[in-house]
């Protein structure tokens with residue numbers, strides 16, 4: 001096995017060539033360099049802006065996995081997201097969401113996820129049932145589970161997301177498709193683009209019993225007012241993280 005560090009503007013193009021013409025065993029993409037492991041000789045890499053440096057490879061040394069930079073994300077003072085391989089920070093006693101960073105959207109790093117979580121945290125009113133539209137990794141449904149909700153439904157139009165959410169929450173009813181595939185839920189969250197929210201809104205609102213809180217997230221500034229008006233409910237919280245806004249509505253528990 002040999003280990004090389006690629007640098008320069010053509011490093012990614014060189015990596016593409018290595019994938020085709022070398023027996024690549026592993027890649028770690030850093031901010032400025034790419035480290036690549038392969039067996040045998042390097043093919044020709046005729047790129048103008050490329051530096052290639054062979055690094056000593058020690059088969060017995062612990063090898064980088066690409067996960068070394070992972071850290072816990074403090075979404076609010078008492079709300080934390082971390083992958084399973086990162087330890088809980090000492091002294092943290094709030095709500096903790098342990099989500100592996102995999103192929104599905106929703107590891108807690110994206111601003112729209114953080115906006116959704118902070119908004120949900122602010123309006124959380126312990127619904128007996130909870131729905132997560134566009135669940136991705138299942139992170140928002142996991143919030144409901146960690147807060148004690150035992151009847152959780154979720155959906156996503158992406159099959160890999162459905163598989164990831166089912167793995168994260170084996171007891172939840174996770175369906176492949178839009179909100180029309182979900183049973184009705186007392187509390188509900190949807191973190192999608194403004195366009196996706198608007199086109200799914202009728203089905204989202206059919207799912208929501210209005211007895212407990214609703215959160216819509218993923219809205220860019222120019223979308224917020226129009227989408228926020230669609231539920232026809234009184235807004236309780238509106239907050240923005242980076243470029244994304246989440247809007248929270250309280251439910252009416254006595255409603256039939």
Ligand SMILES: C[S@@+](CC[C@H](N)C(=O)[O-])C[C@H]1O[C@@H](n2cnc3c(N)ncnc32)[C@H](O)[C@@H]1O
Nearest residue numbers: 105106113134135136156157158178191196200
């Ligand atoms: C921005 S990600 C949110 C993932 C996760 N809920 C989070 O907050 O990090 C949006 C997800 O919604 C899904 N999606 C988009 N349109 C949808 C629709 N009409 N019905 C269900 N899922 C949808 C996408 O496949 C994607 O996984």
